[in-house]
Amino acid sequence: MVRHDGAPRTVLVTGSAGFIGYHLCRLLIDEGFNVVGFDAMTDYYDVNLKRRRHAMLLQSARFRMVEARLEDHAALHALFDRERPDAVVHLAAQAGVRYSLENPRSYLESNLVGTFNVMECAREFRVGHLLMASTSSVYGANTKLPYAETDQTDHPLTFYAATKKANEVMAHSYAHLWDMPVTMFRFFTVYGPWGRPDMALFKFVKGIIDGTPIDVYNHGEMYRDFTYVGDLVRGIRLLIDAVPVRADDPATIPAWDTLSPAAPFRVVNIGNSDTVKLTDFIDAIERECGRKAIRRELPMQKGDVPATWADATLLRELTGYAPQTRVADGIRAFVAWYHDYFDAGERGHDPHGRQP
Numbered sequence: 001m002v003r004h005d006g007a008p009r010t011v012l013v014t015g016s017a018g019f020i021g022y023h024l025c026r027l028l029i030d031e032g033f034n035v036v037g038f039d040a041m042t043d044y045y046d047v048n049l050k051r052r053r054h055a056m057l058l059q060s061a062r063f064r065m066v067e068a069r070l071e072d073h074a075a076l077h078a079l080f081d082r083e084r085p086d087a088v089v090h091l092a093a094q095a096g097v098r099y100s101l102e103n104p105r106s107y108l109e110s111n112l113v114g115t116f117n118v119m120e121c122a123r124e125f126r127v128g129h130l131l132m133a134s135t136s137s138v139y140g141a142n143t144k145l146p147y148a149e150t151d152q153t154d155h156p157l158t159f160y161a162a163t164k165k166a167n168e169v170m171a172h173s174y175a176h177l178w179d180m181p182v183t184m185f186r187f188f189t190v191y192g193p194w195g196r197p198d199m200a201l202f203k204f205v206k207g208i209i210d211g212t213p214i215d216v217y218n219h220g221e222m223y224r225d226f227t228y229v230g231d232l233v234r235g236i237r238l239l240i241d242a243v244p245v246r247a248d249d250p251a252t253i254p255a256w257d258t259l260s261p262a263a264p265f266r267v268v269n270i271g272n273s274d275t276v277k278l279t280d281f282i283d284a285i286e287r288e289c290g291r292k293a294i295r296r297e298l299p300m301q302k303g304d305v306p307a308t309w310a311d312a313t314l315l316r317e318l319t320g321y322a323p324q325t326r327v328a329d330g331i332r333a334f335v336a337w338y339h340d341y342f343d344a345g346e347r348g349h350d351p352h353g354r355q356p
Contacts (some may be wrong), residue, residue: 010087011240013071014118015092017041017050017067019196020133020187022057024089024233029062031237036083037065038076041090044099045106045197053194069116080121087240090118090132094200097137097303100160111163119174120160129181129243131236134168134267136188136225136308137161139292145275146225146309149186149258158303168267176263181244185236188271189308192229192330193337201331204282205338208289218300220279225271225306228330231323235270238319256317271310272323284328288335 011028015021016037028035037057041047066150068075070092073172094100094110115132122130139147141155156162168184175182191201207214243264247253250261258266286292300306 009086010036010083012036012038012079012088013227014038014070014088014090016057016245018053018091019094019194019199020232021091021192021227022053022194023192023229024091024155024236025057025063027237029057029060033062035063036079036085036277037063038070038079039065039067039292040069041067042069042094042286047115049194049197069212070117071109073117073247076121077124081321084125085127087129087131088118088122088127089236089240090115090130093133094160095196098161099198100158101302104159107159107163111160112166115167116170119171119180121337123174123178123180127180129183130171130242131183131185131239132167132171134164134184134186135161136186136271136310137268137305138165138168138186139308140305146273146311146312147186147269149269149314157303157305172260172263172265176325179246179264183239183242183244183265184267185239186267186269186271186310187224187232188225188269188308190227190228190229190232193334194341195229195334201282201285201334202338204285204293205289205335208285208291208293208339211291211294213294213296214282215244215298216278216282216295217298217304218278219297219308220277220282220295221306222278222300222304223275223309224278224281224307225274225310226276226281226312226327226330227270227272227323228325228333231272231325232270235268235315235319235321235323239268239315242318254317256313258314261293266314268314268325269310269312270315271308271312272325273310273312275307275309275329279329281327284331288328296302313350 017039025035094106136151140157142152172184194297195202244266246264
């Protein structure tokens with residue numbers, strides 16, 4: 001956790017007020033890192049939820065934050081210059097697969113221009129390790145399951161996925177040109193406490209509790225590799241220390257590794273390595289909420305895929321870690337948080353935010 005001079009290491013986390021960013025910052029703080037958050041507090045979903053997350057992080061002297069947009073290169077550059085982070089975890093992005101059908105320009109500006117600014121600052125200030133979020137959506141039209149990092153990713157089905165694929169390619173070029181260590185990690189349907197209101201679990205729980213219909217796409221004939229947020233951020237934390245090193249001889253790269261033969265760059269899946277049918281997922285939520293959902297059966301939505309499933313062998317080889325939270329346990333934690341958050345809000349104080 002410390003530099004060579006004995007000072008705690010500093011990690012810059014973009015998107016620190018987001019769902020995943022909040023959980024990662026909390027874990028890093030608990031492990032003794034100094035954490036600098038960067039977030040634009042955009043109104044894609046309820047900003048109050050983001051501010052609650054940041055308020056809890058700011059209770060620690062190890063956390064400080066800047067509120068600005070990734071597209072503001074001057075603000076980002078000033079932050080890098082002041083903080084000189086040892087590692088950067090770039091999570092900030094315009095999120096949401098379906099929203100990219102409505103507002104693709106926001107993905108262009110945040111996910112491409114914003115990510116370029118992060119890479120430029122990381123290059124200029126010689127960050128020791130740049131880690132950037134990608135997505136299982138890059139596998140697109142690929143039908144081979146489970147998804148391995150070496151599988152085809154040239155046929156994205158949404159503009160969101162296309163911007164994330166572009167991030168991977170951009171990052172590889174920077175890693176090659178500037179000898180800048182980069183790890184891209186691909187997420188698989190992350191869920192858990194403090195989740196986003198636009199995500200399926202949040203919508204399903206709210207609908208079931210409120211007695212309003214929930215949308216079930218492809219009539220429930222969908223499968224997802226649901227990954228609990230606590231498992232995900234543990235994987236990211238361990239990957240911070242798994243710094244890619246340029247291979248002297250590409251022939252020595254192990255068959256299980258995605259290390260580039262031309263750069264200190266690799267791609268890593270972070271998933272639960274299991275699939276759950278959507279109808280079974282909803283059944284589990286109903287059991288936890290103690291009531292039935294009103295299901296509105298709908299066809300497959302444009303740009304969606306019938307199944308995702310992660311091959312997380314590489315994560316295990318690099319870190320010795322494998323996500324293992326059972327979906328039923330993760331749903332239970334979310335439902336407990338949901339009640340806690342909204343009940344506490346009605347009482348006029350913040351919930352503690354800790355997972356059960």
